[in-house]
Structure formats: structure tokens, C-alpha cells
Amino acid sequence: MKTKNIFLLIFLLAVTSSIFVIFGGNQQASIQSIVSETHKGLNKLKLLKENLNQPEEKKLLPNENYLIPLGFVQQPHLYPHSLWTNTSVPVVVTYVRRSGHEKQAVGFLRNMQQYLPNTTVLIYNLGLDEDALQVIHNYCDSIRCIIMPFDLGSFPSHVSEDVSHAFRPLIIQDALNKAGGVIFLECNLRLTRHIDSLLKSAVGSSKQKGNGIIAWATRQATSSLTHPNMYGYFETTSENFLFLPMVEATKLIIYNTADIHNNVMLPWVQCALTEDCIFPIGAQSSGCHFNKKPQYRYSGCHGYDTSALNIVLGLQFDFNAALYTYPGQSSMKESYFKLVSDSDAIFEYSALEDNITTFPSFRKDVIY
Numbered sequence: 001m002k003t004k005n006i007f008l009l010i011f012l013l014a015v016t017s018s019i020f021v022i023f024g025g026n027q028q029a030s031i032q033s034i035v036s037e038t039h040k041g042l043n044k045l046k047l048l049k050e051n052l053n054q055p056e057e058k059k060l061l062p063n064e065n066y067l068i069p070l071g072f073v074q075q076p077h078l079y080p081h082s083l084w085t086n087t088s089v090p091v092v093v094t095y096v097r098r099s100g101h102e103k104q105a106v107g108f109l110r111n112m113q114q115y116l117p118n119t120t121v122l123i124y125n126l127g128l129d130e131d132a133l134q135v136i137h138n139y140c141d142s143i144r145c146i147i148m149p150f151d152l153g154s155f156p157s158h159v160s161e162d163v164s165h166a167f168r169p170l171i172i173q174d175a176l177n178k179a180g181g182v183i184f185l186e187c188n189l190r191l192t193r194h195i196d197s198l199l200k201s202a203v204g205s206s207k208q209k210g211n212g213i214i215a216w217a218t219r220q221a222t223s224s225l226t227h228p229n230m231y232g233y234f235e236t237t238s239e240n241f242l243f244l245p246m247v248e249a250t251k252l253i254i255y256n257t258a259d260i261h262n263n264v265m266l267p268w269v270q271c272a273l274t275e276d277c278i279f280p281i282g283a284q285s286s287g288c289h290f291n292k293k294p295q296y297r298y299s300g301c302h303g304y305d306t307s308a309l310n311i312v313l314g315l316q317f318d319f320n321a322a323l324y325t326y327p328g329q330s331s332m333k334e335s336y337f338k339l340v341s342d343s344d345a346i347f348e349y350s351a352l353e354d355n356i357t358t359f360p361s362f363r364k365d366v367i368y
Contacts, residue, residue: 006036015352023033023264025194025324028065030035042235049145054311058232058233058276058277059161059233060233060234060270060271060274060277061270061274062269062270062273062274063273066154066155066156066273067129067269067273069154069267070113070170070173070177070269071132071173071174071176071177071261072266072269073333075257076177076261077177077178077255077256078180078181078257078258078261079180079181079212079255079256079257080180080203082180082256083179083180083181084120084178084179084180087119087120087144087179088118088119088120089179089180089181089318090119090179090180090181090182090183090199090253090254090255091119091120091121091122091175091179091181091182091183092116092120092121092122092177092182092183092185093121093122093124093171093172093183093184093185094108094121094123094124094130094184094185094186094187095121095123095124095125095126095150095167095168095171095187096123096124096125096126096127096136096187097127097128097162098127098128099128099132100342100345100346101128101132101187102128102133102135102136103135103345103346103349104187104188104340104342104345105123105135105187105343106136106138106139106345106348106349106352107190107340107345107348107349108121108134108185108187108188108190109121109123109139109140109145109190110134110139110352111190111191112193113144113283115191115193115194115195116156116183116191116195117144118144119144119183120144120145120146120179121144121145121146121317122146122175123136123140123145123146123147123148123187124148124150124171124174124175125147125148125149125150126152126167126233127152131231133147148174150167150170150171150174152167152316155167155170155273156273156275158275158278158279159205159272161279163285163304164272164278164279164304164305164328165249165304165305165306166249166272166273166278166279166304167272168249168272168305169265169268169269169272169305169308169309170269170272170273171184172184172254172265173265173269175262176254176255176256180250180255180256181203181254181255181256182253182254182255183195183199183252183253184251184252184253184254185250185251185337186230186250186251186349188339188340188341188342189250189251189337189338189339189340190337190338190339190340191336191337192335192336192337192338193263193336195336197252198214198253198326198336199253201214201252202254203255205283210255211317211323211324212254212256212257212259212260213252213253213254213255213260213264213324214246214249214252214253214254214315214324214325214326215248215251215252215309215313215324215325215326216247216249216251216300216325217246217247217321217325217326218245218246218247218248219243219245220245220246220290220295220299221242221243221244221245221246221295221296222241222244222245222246222307222310222314223238223239223241223242223244223296223297223298224246224295224296224297224299225246225288225298225299225301225302225303225306225307226238226241226298226300226302226303226307226310226311227280227282227283227298227302227307228280228298229276229280229281229282229283230277230278230280230302230307230308230311231311233268233271233274233276233277234271234311234312234315236311236314236315238298239315240319241310241311241319242294242296243251243296243311244308244314244319244321245321245325246303246307246310247306247309247310247313247321247324247325248306249303249305249306249309251337259316263312263315263316264309264312264313267308267312268305268308268309268312271305271308271312272305272308273323277308278304278305278308279304280288280302283302283304284300284302285301285302285303285304286301287301288300288301320325330354
């Protein structure tokens, strides 16, 4: 656009000068004027070309008005010194956003009551209407279950877009700031076994310090699912991530230690709040080409918030995934989770409601 404006300016100057010459102006002065203005225009074009050849400066500088409410302050609430009382930590965190999530949330709550009966569940509401929320309220014990309103309108507009999941790190950070530790799960996930050993390894013990986070790795390299323009915001390059396995953002165990707060959550949230970081121009989530060789080449698909998380984890742990991933993720026998489709969640909910109609006390029995 700037280039077009400069060419237009030069053209107008040339036309004006020519008219002046034609209608009897001083010919010598007019020629000198044309030459002078042309040189000025060429100098501007040269300067513009130099500016275009310079790489764009990429910085994570979101407004503090977004960061402070999320707990990024001079004296943050850090684990283990600032914890919620009257509940075990970490708390379980999930969110509901669209129609159908309420059925998933009911199944999610019942599953948590089975495997984590003494743990508080925070359900962040990102847009469900009152009727859908009432479905959850019917199964939400006020002691161990809290529905958390979370206004995405308080953040930049891109945060609300489904494809990027930019809201996910904001939810996790909000819960960390409140409770000190979080088991984050998408509401379509269910536990298949108790996870006490996982919680202990994440936080560590007197004999061996934990790193404050456990994630689950995939078979893809971080570089294959991260748009090349994202790395610059973290002052790194894709070459550092060619052999670093991508971890999922759908399930995380994370504690708000000083290192996690400052070196993982802060840059992750900052990227989520910076549109060009979380959503680079040209990024897309479909049309992946995993048949490219070598397989660590960019596939054409971007992971948005997941990609940003993997970059900050790689930088924080010096590209050693063993320090923050669950070591048994390759064994199906050691799987802690299962995925529940929306149709299965609806079927489960309908069966549950049928039982409640037949046995009115059933709802109370399945909650406590």
C-alpha cells in the first residue's frame, strides 16, 4: 500500500510539472523541479525497500489490563505457599462452550466423582445459555463442583475463536492463580484409573523435586505442527524443535510454581493474547501433509495454543521432553484417559435421566 502511494505521488508531481511547462512556465526551472522531485521519490522508494527487507520485529507485549486479573503481578500466588483451603490441590478444570457440552459435563462430573471424589471440579462457562447450565447444576454438588463464569469479551476478540483455543491457557492460568494446582482436561475426556502417582511425580517429594508439570506426548514433532512465523515471538527457530515431540494441550497436570508461572504460563498466555503470535498469517488447522519427508518438516497444519505451549516447554526444559512428559505414554496398558464422543455422552445422559425418573433419589446417589 505504501509503495502504491509513493508511485501515485511521483506520478502526480510529474503531471503537475508537465502542465506547468506546457502552459508557459519557466522551462529550465520546471525541468530542475521535476528532476528534484523524482530524486526525492526514488529515495523514498529505496528507503521503503530497505524497510520491507528488514524482518518484522515480533514481541509479546499484551496490555497489563489483561495480565493482572490473571495473576501476573509482582507478588503472585505461587505453589505451595498460596493454595485454596478446604479442598485438595490440584483441582480439576474443564470448560463448556457450545450446545452439547452440558451432556459431556454431566458425564465428566460423574467420572471425577468416581476417581477423584475429594477433588473440587471447576467448570468454566464460556457461553452456555441458562437452560444448558441448569442441566449441569442438577449434577453439580456445590461443595465439590463450581461453575465459573468466564467472560471472553474482556479479552481481545481473537481469543473467542474456536480454532485457535486461545482461551485455553487463560482458563488454566485463572485456575492456577486461584487454586495453585490444576488437572486440566477437556470435557470429552474421562479417567480410566486413579492418578495419585501422577500427581506425586508432578510436584515431587523431599527426595526428588518435581518439575511442576506433566504432559502427554504425541508421535509428531513440534516443528511439523507449528507455523514458522510463531517461533520469532519466542526468540527461537524451528531447528530447535525438529526432534521434540509435540505434547497435547487437552490434558495437563500443572502446578503454579515460580518456574512454571514465569517461564511457561506467562509466555503461553502472552502469545494467546497476541493475535499474530497465536494465529500467524497463513496458519490453518486442516490439510495436513504428514507424508512429507523428513517428517519433522512443517506439515501445513498449525497447533495454535498447543504449538505455543510446546515452544515454551521446550525452551524452559532445554528441549528435554523427558522432564515434562509422562514416561509411559507409548503403552496403551498405562493409559489414564479415554475419549467420549458427543453421541455417547448424550446416550449416557439420557440413560441417567431415565433412571432418575424411575428412582428420584438416583441423582443424589450419583453425586456424592
